[in-house]
Amino acid sequence: MSKVILITGGSSGIGKSIGEYLKQHGFIVYGTSRSPEKYANHPFKIVGLDVKDVSSINNAVAEVIANEGQIDVLINNAGVGITGPIEEIPEAEIKNNFDTNLFGPINVIKAVLPQMRKQNSGLVLNITSIAGYMGLPYRGIYSASKGALELLTEAFRIELKDFNIYMANIAPGDFATNIAAGRYHEPLKKDSPYKKYGSVLKDIDDHVDNSGDPIAVAKTVLKVIDTKKPKTHYKVGDFMQKFSIVLKFLLPDKIYEKMLINHYKL
Structure with missing residues (x-):
């Protein structure tokens, strides 16, 4: 019997790539969007779900179970980017990022676990x-929300071990998606003391625009699904992106910090 997959944020970008790839390999795939009516001709079925609305989450999960009788794999993919000097980002935008990138996934997990x-x-x-493995300048809020989800998974795995339920993180680097279009970025202010923010923002956008195909993430997802006992952490990206995590754990903090400063020309 085909496994049933639920992917939050499956309407575009990495989520769409994952969904198409899994459907091609025989899985029953459901994606989610806050506006499912826009995706009548999508490669796989889209159900309505807003990760910031618990009722919406519960209704979407109930719909999939009603249709298929099961949910075998949840892929928490919905997320938003955010850039800017931490001092200047409005509190409401910080909360929105954590609501989407951390509390949303927690609530979707809670909905599927029973x-x-x-x-x-x-x-x-x-x-x-x-x-999420490092505090990146002018991406600190994003790093924090994704890093928190990484640690949450480590705790969840231990709590779920008696129920034959597994959990894993897949950490992508930069991939060519439309994430920049939906990202909040703090406007560049003429009177801001953070004069170097503009050059870092351009560097971030250039990396996304010139990055690899998100199919690499989809292939890793399939690999993990086919693994009997998945590891906790998987990384997907170019060599230097993945190696930067190794260096983070090997190098003294000040030397690693200096490397980041040099990389971003700060």
């Missing part, structure tokens, strides 16, 4: 970010 326990099987994959 069904997975009932099945005595399940897999949750959290799409985090290589940025």
Whole structure:
């Protein structure tokens, strides 16, 4: 029997790439969007879900279970980017980022766990970010929200071990998606003391525009689904992006910090 996959944020970008790839490999795939009516001709079915609305989450999960009788894999992919000097980002935008990137995934996980326990099987994959392994300048809020999700998974894995439910993080680097279009970025202010923010923002956008195909993330997702006992952490990106995490754990803090400063020309 085909496994049933639920992907939050499956309407575009990495989520769409994952969904198309899994459907091609015989899975039953559901994606989510706050506006499902826009995706009548999508490659896979889209259900309505707003990760910041618990009722919306519960209704979407109930719809999938009603249709298929099961949910085998949850992929927490919905997320938003945010850039800017931490001092200047409005509190409301910081809260919105954590609501989407952290509290939303927590609530979707809570919604699927009773069904997975009932099945005595399940897999949750959290799409985090290589940025979640380090505090990146002018991306500090994004790093923090994704880093928190990484740690949450470590705790969840231990709590779920008796129920035959597994959880893993997949941390992508930069991939060519439309994430910049939906990202909040603090406007460049003429009177801001953070004069170097503009050059860092341009560097971030250039990296996304010139990055690889998100199919690499989809292939890693399939690999993890086919793994009997998944690891906690998987990284997907170019060599230097993944190696930066290794250096983070090997080098003294001040030397690693200096490397980041040099990289961003700060």
